[in-house]
Amino acid sequence: MDGMVEENGTSTGAGPADPLGSASSSAPASAPHVVAVTSIVQLTLPTQAPSAQVQSVIQPNQQSVIQTASNIQSVQLPKGNVILVSKPSSVIHTTQGTLQTLQIKPEPNSLVSTQGQSCSDDSCSGDESPKRKYREMLTRRPSYRKILNDLGGAEIAVIPAGALQTESGLHTLAVSGGGAGGAIVQYSTNQDEHFYVPEDQTRKRELRLLKNREAARECRRKKKEYIKCLENRVAVLENQNKALIEELKSLKELYCQQKTE
């Protein structure tokens, strides 16, 4: 349990907020400005901490915890509420029977409902649609490389530096000519079979691979962030649970005392 949610994907270097911290303490001077107007709750994070790390555990119809690196703020959320967060790319977890993750859109004053419509990632564990169940049941077929290896038919050639290698066993062997439009790239699936691909197609492919590479990186970053958020959420909920158990215990004792008097 080391980190908090990294808002905007940036690590602040500031000390992580204590997820088990003083949830009942009064908000400090740098507390988020909270405005509750009927069904809209606006959270404005302190400007002193432009990259404040935020974790929120929000429960409908209960006192909910908005947690940042610098403070903790309790918010009463009425049913059907809308959360307005001034910080872009914020991630908020709510509990409404099931976990929901909300990705606030980058535009300022984005409106996000906590009722699940805006759920943006796989954290919506409550989504039990048949489509999703079916998707989860799907298993991926083996890669082309594995299939080829199983068949024992295609050797993976030694690829020269800079050449492309794909799982289908296609290799860029040579680029002839440097002029626009005229260049041709030769591909081969094995030593006996060759075909040609125009350079613009290879450019498109390289661009696609580049974008996908960056997308994969971003996806992993978000996944790590989400896992951290879940871990923090576990800690916060465990703390809440402990506090509730203690409260129940003391109330029981108080009740017994009054009863014996």
Add this chain to the structure above:
DNA sequence: TCACTCGAACGTCAGGTCCG
């Protein structure tokens, strides 16, 4: 020092989803 294991990060593919 070397071989080995393990985990993290990465690149790519494939399939799903979203949106104009």
Add this chain to the structure above:
DNA sequence: CGGACCTGACGTTCGAGTGA
């Protein structure tokens, strides 16, 4: 419907740790 984007799966690489 097609293209862009997202993400699970798979294979690879690399560095750290460990035991012989």
